């Protein structure tokens with residue numbers, strides 16, 4: 001990042017093969033208030049000197065033993081690697097229009113002919129420095145502004161992510177003592193998506209949207225949701241409504257995560273063979289995020305304690321998933337499931353699992 005430079009602190013480099021000219025310019029610059037002046041009569045040192053310390057202006061003679069002023073400007077262009085280039089004020093006795101044009105097209109910022117008029121040199125030095133220092137200041141302010149915008153954007157994304165996590169918590173609050181089911185399903189669905197080589201952006205989207213799959217349970221009464229035994233067929237019909245309710249809660253959002261959440265909430269109980277609910281879709285007619293979450297939801301439900309069952313081992317849960325592959329679950333997703341490490345799927349949720357950034 002460029003630093004603010006006061007006018008009197010401007011760093012000037014004087015390059016002329018004649019020591020008398022260098023001395024004269026040094027004295028003049030000092031008289032005009034510039035204390036930070038470095039000079040050389042050896043033009044081969046210019047690039048090195050500029051690499052040693054950033055300069056705000058170079059006063060450059062054109063006619064010098066090799067390298068001449070044109071060659072120096074060419075070397076400066078070649079060695080320039082980034083940031084704002086320091087302006088070059090060319091001083092020469094050659095007053096031909098061709099030389100002036102060549103100097104200006106070679107990288108010179110301005111041009112003064114020798115013997116020079118001191119007032120003209122003073123004003124041109126002042127003008128070039130003024131423009132250069134203002135541009136540096138502008139770049140510095142822009143960098144600060146961008147830094148602030150990045151910070152605010154990060155805060156905003158953190159707040160939105162946290163809101164979604166808490167929204168997912170609402171869905172599982174009453175029937176999951178650990179409040180981690182939703183996040184584990186999100187993590188596993190994202191791992192399945194990654195196994196299927198979905199783009200990273202979609203993996204992130206599924207990671208954030210999948211925890212919302214049971215948000216519709218808000219609309220199911222405690223008597224049904226928390227019932228320890230089997231549900232009657234009427235109760236099960238009510239329970240099934242959580243897919244439709246969840247879809248409605250998340251519907252019509254402009255957020256990509258909530259749009260994915262709507263699909264997942266509605267589709268995560270569809271079955272590969274078409275016997276699922278609420279729409280009875282089959283095979284690939286079921287959106288992929290719904291099929292991913294179906295596998296993740298089944299695995300997580302089987303491997304954790306519920307009011308009506310104890311926690312199964314990962315092996316027993318995997319056997320059950322294989323048993324229903326091709327009927328209840330997408331066999332392609334089950335193949336992806338086989339490539340996952342069960343220890344990762346059962347690990348406690350860390351904040352790092354939730355991830356930062358990605359599409360919203």
Ligand SMILES: [Fe+2]
Pocket residue numbers: 213214242268269
């Ligand atoms: Fe569900």
